[in-house]
Amino acid sequence: MAALLEVKNVSKHFGGFTALSAVSLEIAPGERFGLIGPNGSGKTTLINCVSGALRNESGSIVFDGEEVSRLAAYQRTRRGIARSFQVPRPFHSMTVLENLLVPSAYVAHLKDHEARDQAMEILKRMGLAQKAGAQANQLSQVELRKLELARAMAARPRLLISDEAMAGLSGGEVDEVLAILFKLNDQGITIIMIEHIMQAVMRFSQRVVCLDAGKIICEGTPASIVQNPDVQKAYLGA
Amino acid sequence: MALELSVKGIEAGYAAVRALHGVSLDIGQGETVALLGTNGNGKSTLMKCVMGMVRPTKGSVTLAIDGKTHDLTRLSTEEIVNLGVAMVPEGRRLFPKLTVEENLLLGAFRPLARTEISRNLAFCFEAFPVLAERRRQLAGSMSGGQQQMLAIARALMSAPKLLLVDEPSVGLAPILVSHTITKIKELKDQYGLTVLMAEQNFHQAIRIADRGYIIVHGEIVFEGDVKALEQNELVRSYYLGTG
Numbered sequence: 001m002a003a004l005l006e007v008k009n010v011s012k013h014f015g016g017f018t019a020l021s022a023v024s025l026e027i028a029p030g031e032r033f034g035l036i037g038p039n040g041s042g043k044t045t046l047i048n049c050v051s052g053a054l055r056n057e058s059g060s061i062v063f064d065g066e067e068v069s070r071l072a073a074y075q076r077t078r079r080g081i082a083r084s085f086q087v088p089r090p091f092h093s094m095t096v097l098e099n100l101l102v103p104s105a106y107v108a109h110l111k112d113h114e115a116r117d118q119a120m121e122i123l124k125r126m127g128l129a130q131k132a133g134a135q136a137n138q139l140s141q142v143e144l145r146k147l148e149l150a151r152a153m154a155a156r157p158r159l160l161i162s163d164e165a166m167a168g169l170s171g172g173e174v175d176e177v178l179a180i181l182f183k184l185n186d187q188g189i190t191i192i193m194i195e196h197i198m199q200a201v202m203r204f205s206q207r208v209v210c211l212d213a214g215k216i217i218c219e220g221t222p223a224s225i226v227q228n229p230d231v232q233k234a235y236l237g238a
Numbered sequence: 239m240a241l242e243l244s245v246k247g248i249e250a251g252y253a254a255v256r257a258l259h260g261v262s263l264d265i266g267q268g269e270t271v272a273l274l275g276t277n278g279n280g281k282s283t284l285m286k287c288v289m290g291m292v293r294p295t296k297g298s299v300t301l302a303i304d305g306k307t308h309d310l311t312r313l314s315t316e317e318i319v320n321l322g323v324a325m326v327p328e329g330r331r332l333f334p335k336l337t338v339e340e341n342l343l344l345g346a347f348r349p350l351a352r353t354e355i356s357r358n359l360a361f362c363f364e365a366f367p368v369l370a371e372r373r374r375q376l377a378g379s380m381s382g383g384q385q386q387m388l389a390i391a392r393a394l395m396s397a398p399k400l401l402l403v404d405e406p407s408v409g410l411a412p413i414l415v416s417h418t419i420t421k422i423k424e425l426k427d428q429y430g431l432t433v434l435m436a437e438q439n440f441h442q443a444i445r446i447a448d449r450g451y452i453i454v455h456g457e458i459v460f461e462g463d464v465k466a467l468e469q470n471e472l473v474r475s476y477y478l479g480t481g
Binding site (some may be wrong): 037 | 278
């Protein structure tokens, strides 16, 4: 099967600092893919390049057969790439429901009542339905993290990138978010998960890549990754 | 010499939402106390009450330090910092457009800390070498985990006697989680630092904690030493996934 996302030799520098150096990877439709690596290894930079928040300097990013690396972020979102942010970035003065209507209307191009129905449906799935009318700045950390994912979902993505959606959550809350991601994947959504909570990465991912200093140092099944000496040295601290 | 933080029966909240219902807690000199409980239960609010960032509507917060007892509910946040209390806030709260070094220097703003800037800076750079490598870089341009390290280091720059840490391990790679917790323990061992720490990573928290409190829906439902915590049903269900 053709890859849904193909990253080829992507490099990115910030001044003299090499954040990504010729990174290549392929993600199949429907895959659950884990991205790990030490702090500052380039994980967020890579997904910023994929989602369009940053432009890669060299290499190509092909989504569903189309080169997207010169498209603006919103154009990529319309083609089916959505992401959540590490530090939740809702529209603070809008309600939870309104936060979802923005992508529903402007990305998925749904009409008024359709957008509302879809938004409520997603909020229900995320366990946020009772909070639909609450202003975003009234939410707790867990609720904000769920809203981050819910809003990404409202764009009806084919590829969902979850950037540390579980950071700061306790065991039971991690399980809740994991269950949501599994459900989305069952519906055919391809998921890239960036996460430091290893139990979550291990349970969720079919395949894991470990970045270190802007390069892929290891790729494989979750079980093989944690056994890899380079990953242990750079990341896990065995 | 003895330091004691004493929180008695506080109630606090935001507008119509009451986050804390009669919470009491005590921390003595040199203790490391873990504050456990899932999100939205009042851990951060409790810390903000100690820092004077949220005012309790009932109850008292007192800090005995250097032979004097202070009513923290009547002091401003900067006065509380001046007493030797520092907080690592949830969500980092750095100055993104300032360099790493400038963020650290601002941490040392209180008069007593200014005299120890070079020693404290050396400790921070030794604890987190990446901050030394990037001292001239803008804080906002670093990765999330590196920003978390900077937030912790900035609090240490104020040479605190009592350190409040709200979720120190969020966003850190596994190798750095244990490293960070170990560094907090080193501070405690070397400088007699007293620590109140909210941490979701139970196993890491109890590595250095002497005691802990479990807070649920704004009330303390359990307090005990590490052994008692490990056997507590709530801990087992919330943190260890065996409930």
